Amino acid sequence: MNSMVREDLMRELAELSREYAPMRFGQLVCFAATLVPGTTPQIPAAVSDQAMLEAIREHRSRLKPRDLSAFGDDTPGLRPIRMELVDLMSKVGNEYRLERLGQLVDLLVGPNHGIYDIADEQLLSIAQQYWEQRGKNTVVITTGGGGDETDSMFASEN
């Protein structure tokens, strides 16, 4: 993992949050993955941080001011929880040095939730749990869809 690229990526995601305020953080990461040029749209875990970073920057460079009034108060991107989540995801990312941000979010979320659907509050809670328990638990990477595998990053040593 290139920590400089990851930091830039998290900053760009925070800025993208302002443009697409009603989107959940996980949904935003999915959106950013589909912005990466290619024939078929990508899923987040398959996209490198560098590619996602460049795609967001390119996209934002073409954005015009947006009218979000139709969304009323449903603007989670403007709430403090989004900034808290971005900050915590950066810390967790440094602790758990997965190559791609999409992999990290995928693993935090686990198979019981979907990265696209998970609410910021839920994701923040999971990330906080991981952050508070780091060092106490064994971290298990589950990359397949296997039945007996751990359903998230957490696996008790007991």
Add this chain to the structure above:
Amino acid sequence: MAVLLQVDPRTLRLPPIRLQGADPAKLQPQIARHGTTITGMPPLWVERDKNGELMVMDGVTRATRVAKLLPGQLVTVEVTADQPGADYSSLPRVEDRLP
């Protein structure tokens, strides 16, 4: 200016992370809350590929609700990104995953 279009939500492509369609846990409450009403519904956010196919990035549940309860009803979408190198034809449409 934003590009706004009126489209049949059944024709919209699902994003690769949502190939199974709307989450039932979200769809049912939305149907219970909004029913067949589209008044005040925010525009869906879509991306557009080289052939003009549109992929939903925000609003899969809304698109599914309207497609299911109001066949033929057009909805407003905002094209948030043009992807001239992309081809969304392999992605299922909303109508392919209606509950």
